[in-house]
Every structure is written in C-alpha cells, then in structure tokens.
Amino acid sequence: MVRYLARRFLLMIVILFIVSVIIFSLVNVLPGDPARLMLGQEATPEALAALRKEMGLNDPLYIQYIHWVGGILHGDFGYSLRDHSPVLKTLLQKIPVTLELTFFSFVVAILIALPVGILSATRRGRLSDYLGTFFALSGISLPSFWLGILLIYLFAVKLKWFPPSGYVPLSENFGKSIALMILPAITLGTHLAAELTRMLRSSLLDVLQSDYIRTAYAKGLLERAVVIGHALKNALVPVLTVGGLQLAAFFGGSVITETIFGIPGIGQLVVNAILTRDFPVVQACVLFMAFMVVVINFLVDIAYSIIDPRIKLGEVSKG
C-alpha cells in the first residue's frame, strides 16, 4: 500500500509537470496580444512595445516557462497582467466559493440520485422506474443555462422564495449564503443526479442478478438488508468513478451556472482571464483544475478499496 501510494504520488508530479508544459504552450498560442488588449483601441506602437517588454512577453518562451514554474515552486504564481494583484491571492479568494457551490451541488445530487436510482432498479419496469428513467434522461438533456433561468423565473421572480442571484460568503451571512446557493446547487446538482441515477440503476441491476444476491434472499433476508447491505456497496464502484470525474469538473468551476447566478467562482475567473488574455491567471487556474483532477482520481482509487475490499491497490490483477 505504501509503495503504491509513493508510486502514485510520483506519477502525480510527472503528470502535473506535463500538464504545466501543455498549459503554458496552449495559453501562449492563444490569438490576441495581451498588451493590445490592455491598452485598447488607442494604443500607439511605442506604448505597445514598451508594455510588451515590461510584461516580459519578448523573452523566449522557454525562459518565460522557467520563470513561471520556478515561481510556482516558491509559491509565487505571478501577478495579474490586468491589475498587478498576486494571482495566488485571487485564486485563494475563489476556491472557497467554488468549494461551497460544489459541496451543495453534490448534496443535492446524492439526495436525489440514491433514492431514485435504488427505486428504479428494484422496481424495474414499473411506473417508478419509468419516472426515474424519465428524470435521468431529462436531467442529462436539460442544458444548465435553461434550467437555471427557469428556476430563477419560478422561484425568484414569480414566487420570490429566493434571491435571483449573487453570492455572500458563508462566514459573512450564513443564512443568506445558503439561500443564494440553493438555486445554483439545484441547477448543477440535477444534472449530476441524473447521471448518477442512470449509473446507479444499471449497475445495481447488474448486481441484483448475481448469485450471492439470490443466496441472500434465499437466506430470508429482508429486501432492505439485501439492497442496502449487500447490493448497493458493490454497485457503487462505477457510480463513484462518474461522481469523482464530475467532482473534479466542478472544481474547474461551472462557468454557465456561475454566470447565470452571479457567483464569483473559478469558472468566471478563468473565462474572464481568457477574454482579457490575463495569461498568469489562466495558467494558474488551469493548473489548479488539473491538480484537482489528479488528486480526486487518486482519492477515488483509494475509496474503491474501502467500498470493495476485494480491490487491492497496486496489485496486478492475476485474472
């Protein structure tokens, strides 16, 4: 186990290194000159040249890369080209926001997906199954901008139960923060719930066909004990994979949901940074997202072995 963890850790570093090179190259081939964008329509060629020089845009790319990575290793992600604020500070401001949204979306998703998925699988072919499948299909097909706007229209404009959009940190006003999070969490969570429901239903159906389940029933166990105690655990592995991937994606910020609900998270930050060619911010954000994907994948792997002890980490399958 320890050896496995060490190996995985090394691999993570290699992956992050490769990712950093890719990010850096991609960001630098983006069309659009940051100096031009900063100075705007009226810029004189001299002013442009001076600014490019000041921003270090004239250095060869590999030098720029070394400066960048060297800085990160010292905890310095550079400064925004726009307003000279430290990138790390901005990123640290955004992470809790995205974290809060991610957390509540997941709560919504799990609260929906577990019961609906189990119902669909155990009541296969019956009304509740069709309803569950219908929900899953619509949840996946509904674009989040549409659902978001619909929710705002119904709950904020018509019923006035929730404010339409905005963000307040939890620490500043707990109640208001939660109230503001509900609609975006439902928007994001519904989509995820739909995917998880579908996964859970099909994998649970598989498991319910297996011999040991029949044995369990034969032993006279109650359905609840069979489904929750035996089948669910085994059915969760693929669900966890999908959930983990989605979780990682959420950390990248959900640009559309964030925009509709005016939530100042990582998604909005990165899109704005791309539009304004704020390279250091774009790079830091993407690197952070990649980092989260790698870390979550790692955690999911560990979770496998907890849920299903038959999965031994690091052992080559001898099947």
Place this chain on the structure above:
Amino acid sequence: MKTLRKAILPFVVIALFAFLAACGGQSSSNGGSSSDAKSGQSASTRTDKSKLVIGLDADPPQLDPAMSTAAVDRQVYQSIYNTLVDIDKNLNYVPELATSWKISDDGKTYTFYLRKNVLFQDGTPFNAEAVKFNFERMLDPKLGSPRLSEINLIDKITVVDDYTIRIHLKQPYAPFLSVLSDRAGMMVSPTAVKKEGKDFANHPVGTGPYKFVKHVKQGDLVVERFDKYWGNKPKIKTIVYKPFPDGTTRLTNLISGDVDIVNTIDYKDIKRANSAVNLKVSSTESLGFQGIQLNTKVKPFDNKKVRQAVNIALDRNAIAKVVFFNGVVPATSPFPETSWAHPSDLQVPKADVAKAKQLLKESGLNNVSFTLKISPSPQEKQLAQMIQSMLQQVGFKVKIEMVEFGTLLEQIAEGDYQAARVGWSGRTDPDGNAYAWFTTNGTLNYMKYSNPEVDKLLQEARTSLDQEKRKALYDRVSKILWDDAPYIFLYYPKDYKAMKNDVEGFVHVPDIMIRTENLQFK
C-alpha cells in the same frame, strides 16, 4: 417491498429536511435577501436606506484611472475620484476640483484655480502640487499610461501657488477641457501612489465622495461614504457594485433582486424594463458612433465608387428597427445628435439600391466580394447578416467572419482586413470623434484614409476656440466623409438605464456615468 419503502424513507425525509432547513435559513436572514427582493415592489417597504447596489455589465478590471482602458471602470471612478472639471447634462463644463479656469487668448495656456480644503481619502491635502504630480505621472512614458496620448500636447506645468496651476500646451487644443472631464482629469493621491506603486490599482485613493473598501474579482466592489468629502455629504452610506455580464440576469436582479440601478440594459430588454412596475427607465443619446470601417488601401474599397455604393445601399432605419428595436438613432456622421457638431442638414437617406448598382457599375469592377469582420455576439451577427442581405441586392457578395475582439483590433491595426465592424465610444468634444479617426496617419485611422482637405479642416477645428467657426468646419468634414465614405456610419447608440422607483437623484449625462454623489432613496 414495503420494507424497501421504509429503507428509502430516511432519504426522502433528509431531502425534505434539507430543503426546509434551507428555506428556514433563508427566511431567518430576512433582513437580507427576501425582504430586499420584495422591496422592489413598493418603495415604502425598503427598510435599509443606507446601502445601494449598482449592477454593472462587466467587472471593472482597473481602478487606477491612469491605466484604465475599459469603459466600465469609469462607473466606479465616479464614486472614488473627482475630475478637475465635470460636464453637465448639456455637455457644458462645470467646476469640480477646479472652481474656475482661464484660457489664454492664444489657446495655449490654461490656468486652473483649485478648490480649497479638499482632502484625499488617505488624508493627503489636495493642492497644485498634487495636480502637477498627477500629470507628470501620466506623462511619464515608463508608466505606459493610455492617458498619455490624450495629454501629450502638455508642454509645461507650473505651480503658481498652492491653489493655482498653469498648464502650457505645445499648441492650441480646444478639446483640452473635455479630456480633463474624463479619466485624465481624475486626481489620485500622490501619497498612495508613492506607497503602493503598481498595487495602487488595488488600493485606489481619490478625493471622491466614496472611499474604496474592497473588490472581489467578478464579485462585489464596495465603497463607503468618505466623511471628510468636500462636497455635499452623500445620503447613502455604502455602495456595492456587482457585475452581471448577462443582460437578462442583470435585469432580473434589478426587478426581483437586491440591485437598485443598472448601468445599462440591452436593447432587447427595453420593453421588459418599461413594463416592470417597480422600475423606471432613463435614456440618453451617448457620444459615440457605430458602423463599418473600410480599408481604403485594399480591393475593393480602394475604389471610392464601391465605398459609395455600400454607403447608400444600406437601410439604416431598418437596421435600427430590426436589430436594435428602435433603441438607436440612424447615423450619417461621426457626431451624434448630442454634439453641437452634429450636421443637422445631413439627413439619413433612404436606401437607394438602383443608384448603388449604378455606382458599382461605374466602378468598373465585376463580381465584387469582400469579408466583413465582426466580433462574436448575437447582436453583431444579426447586424452583419442584415448588411449582407442588403448588399446582396446590389450585387455584393459579403462573407462574414467572426473574430475575437482583441484579435480583431490587432488585425485592423495591421491592415489585415477589408471591412470591419468597429465603432467608437465617443468623446465630449467633437475633436475626440474625428481627429484620430480621419486625419492622415491619425492614431485610429486604420482605414488608411487620407484627404488633405479633411486634415486641414480638422487641424483648424482643434486649434480654434470659437465654437461657431468650429461647427462650420465640422459640418464640412461630415459632408466630405459622407462622400468619401471611408467609414460607413450606421447608428448612434443610445444609453438606457433602469432603476427602482425609489432611487432618486440620478442625472443622465451623455457620458453615461452613474454619478453616485447625489443618489438617494425616496
């Protein structure tokens, strides 16, 4: 099977509980969200009159006026900074940090008498030395200030006494006061600049009615009443600026949320805003122009007849109606109707397809085709498609290419285009709408247009201080530009703002700024 229902029951209960808890949490924070949402319905229910929320169309990227390039920055500057001179609703210059000024007869020396007992928000006194510091900072090429090109005619700055400053220009420059009514005239605290250096943009200090508190990127920007402000004490204690890039979201938050005023509403939303019972809408013509820029150095627009054909083939009224819901004014010159330089005798013509065909024939070119570059937005696309189909009737083949805005500017600067949809936000003085755009080698003349007569007229107009004479010169320029057609003027944008009924004290100046100083609740 019953047992399973029992198994699932806890989940349902938890879900329900979570939902109720969330609702409960919401109503317990009543003072915040839900009462705000309802307060829009009638003014009398507003309990908290100490905070005003302004919805902006973008997050302000730069809080240092010397470095700003985004229009939205200027909205926030209205709270934090003062200008040397301000403009009123009718574009007259009015005192602000300068209580009066004298212009020498040769138009080259400006003497400003400064307001006394003015403090920057960090306690630094405002005086002639501070003004000198500000101009020298912007003039320093090392700073790379976009303001430099606006004030580079300054030759020398003399501090006469503590509250008198004299600015000598290299040549007479009529629009100088107009420049000082905008970002170049905003005075920042020398102490803060020396202390913060480049970080000043994140800790801005001015002399304005509100002092900066905090800014979360893409989130709230908070300013608070400056108690030692020289002018009338603002009625509202705290102002929060919130960015809503999406127009629909912005308006929804104004109607049903805690936003009190928005800096702009989309043309498509004007009707919806007008019909919302808790809102009032204000509009004014702004200072800019919009249209199509033609590259006069490449085919087919190096041919004047082709440019003229485009110019008269377009139905400006139809464009205003279809794309902009009649929220804009059809245009014929660089000077909108708010400007005294607007050529009233240059009427918007009806589209004349027959004459356009004739001109195209006279040009000697067959199968004329070109690419129109636009920036990506649904509105731009619709506009381009209308242009495309109108020109098709004449015999033009128009290809539309969408290019990201920064890249578009770059390609235009490099001359890598035939036609491009780029406009101008406009300036108070007509010179700001014409000189850089239409003089040979002008800094914005990416059309590569050159007409010695226009050069002469515009040069004369910027050095004369006699408005009547200047008006005659600009009228002449408008006529020549219409005939030469290096730029196809399509429309003058109008500015629409909406606010809750109980917001008072807003004056709609054509520079489209929200001056927060006098805002209050009924």
